[in-house]
Amino acid sequence: VIDRIFAVSGHVSTALMAYGVAALWLHPDSWWAAAVVYAALLVLMLTPVTRVIVACTSYLRAGDRVSALLTAGILVVIAVSGWAAWNR
Amino acid sequence: VLTDVSLSLALATATAGALAGALGGMLGLGGGVFLVPVLVQGLGVPMPQAVAVSLTTVIATSNAISGSAEARSAINLRLGFLLELITAAGGLVGTVVAFMVSDRSLMLTFSAVMASMSALTFLRRDMRNVLPASVDPGAWGGRFFDEPTGVVVAYRVRRMPLALATSLVAGVLSTLLGLGGGVVKVPILNAWCGVPMRVASSTSAFMIGVTATSGALIYLGRGLLLPALAAAAVLGVQVGSVVGLRLAQRQPPRRLKTLLSVVLLIVSILMLRRLP
Numbered sequence: 347v348i349d350r351i352f353a354v355s356g357h358v359s360t361a362l363m364a365y366g367v368a369a370l371w372l373h374p375d376s377w378w379a380a381a382v383v384y385a386a387l388l389v390l391m392l393t394p395v396t397r398v399i400v401a402c403t404s405y406l407r408a409g410d411r412v413s414a415l416l417t418a419g420i421l422v423v424i425a426v427s428g429w430a431a432w433n434r
Numbered sequence: 435v436l437t438d439v440s441l442s443l444a445l446a447t448a449t450a451g452a453l454a455g456a457l458g459g460m461l462g463l464g465g466g467v468f469l470v471p472v473l474v475q476g477l478g479v480p481m482p483q484a485v486a487v488s489l490t491t492v493i494a495t496s497n498a499i500s501g502s503a504e505a506r507s508a509i510n511l512r513l514g515f516l517l518e519l520i521t522a523a524g525g526l527v528g529t530v531v532a533f534m535v536s537d538r539s540l541m542l543t544f545s546a547v548m549a550s551m552s553a554l555t556f557l558r559r560d561m562r563n564v565l566p567a568s569v570d571p572g573a574w575g576g577r578f579f580d581e582p583t584g585v586v587v588a589y590r591v592r593r594m595p596l597a598l599a600t601s602l603v604a605g606v607l608s609t610l611l612g613l614g615g616g617v618v619k620v621p622i623l624n625a626w627c628g629v630p631m632r633v634a635s636s637t638s639a640f641m642i643g644v645t646a647t648s649g650a651l652i653y654l655g656r657g658l659l660l661p662a663l664a665a666a667a668v669l670g671v672q673v674g675s676v677v678g679l680r681l682a683q684r685q686p687p688r689r690l691k692t693l694l695s696v697v698l699l700i701v702s703i704l705m706l707r708r709l710p
Binding site: 352353356364366367370371380383384390393395399400413416417420423425426427430432434 | 441490493496498515652654661662704
């Protein structure tokens with residue numbers, strides 16, 4: 347079910363992006379066309395981290411603490427490196 | 435800073451994105467190593483905006499591949515997460531090392547390493563890292579359906595310290611040179627660590643998306659990501675990655691390794707050409 351949700355969100359993001367790009371060319375100053383593209387880009391960018399979070403919870407449920415710790419570690423490192431880069 | 439995106443620029447970016455996506459689908463590379471020079475030198479996009487588009491396409495490639503049924507069965511999440519953690523630590527080491535190494539010596543070393551890996555991949559192109567499905571894959575190995583032979587096969591991860599060291603180096607290089615780690619990790623995992631080509635490329639493709647996320651979000655937040663340009667590149671990636679995945683399924687590993695070897699050689703030459 348989770349894989350299907352990711353697949354559907356991928357298709358929705360692509361469709362939104364194609365629609366937003368076409369709308370931006372037809373109406374270059376339209377705020378809603380830009381908003382559609384931004385929304386599609388955000389969905390795209392948050393997908394990998396969402397996958398890691400889903401994997402982490404799956405490992406926890408399965409009792410695989412080593413893998414859960416690894417995935418949680420990745421989330422922490424992503425957050426720290428993002429914070430460091432933002433403040434550089 | 436670029437503010438307007440012409441139709442010709444968008445189409446050229448989409449084409450470059452398609453090439454990056456195809457490489458990602460076949461070899462597990464993000465394609466940034468090609469996309470950034472094309473955008474900066476070929477299309478006149480300023481460097482920060484080119485890097486922002488490149489990071490977005492890396493995520494798009496990663497999403498497209500890890501969402502496909504073909505690659506999903508081959509992704510080794512456990513191994514990928516371990517290597518990713520070390521790569522991220524390498525990225526932090528890179529920020530410290532950056533002040534100690536000159537760009538020129540770093541790029542020369544990287545170019546030499548890529549050329550050596552190209553030769554190594556080519557020489558080991560006939561080696562298959564697969565075992566019968568009944569073999570215990572160990573803590574970090576796994577099983578997957580091998581398309582060319584039509585059976586489920588197993589593999590074991592060998593030389594784990596080397597895989598960890600490679601991930602650390604990939605993280606350092608990623609910070610110092612602005613590259614994804616795939617171009618370093620895939621050849622080493624395949625040639626020395628017993629990971630089959632399909633597993634190495636699929637796992638790498640999944641993890642490069644995770645690596646690129648924080649950077650891409652920062653560029654988006656700082657307004658350096660041109661939405662129309664990024665969207666054009668991403669749409670190109672979607673098409674290219676589907677084509678790349680289908681091609682990879684039908685190709686024997688030997689041919690994929692030969693292609694990887696050629697790509698590594700091109701990366702090595704491109705790096706030499708960028709020498710300051």
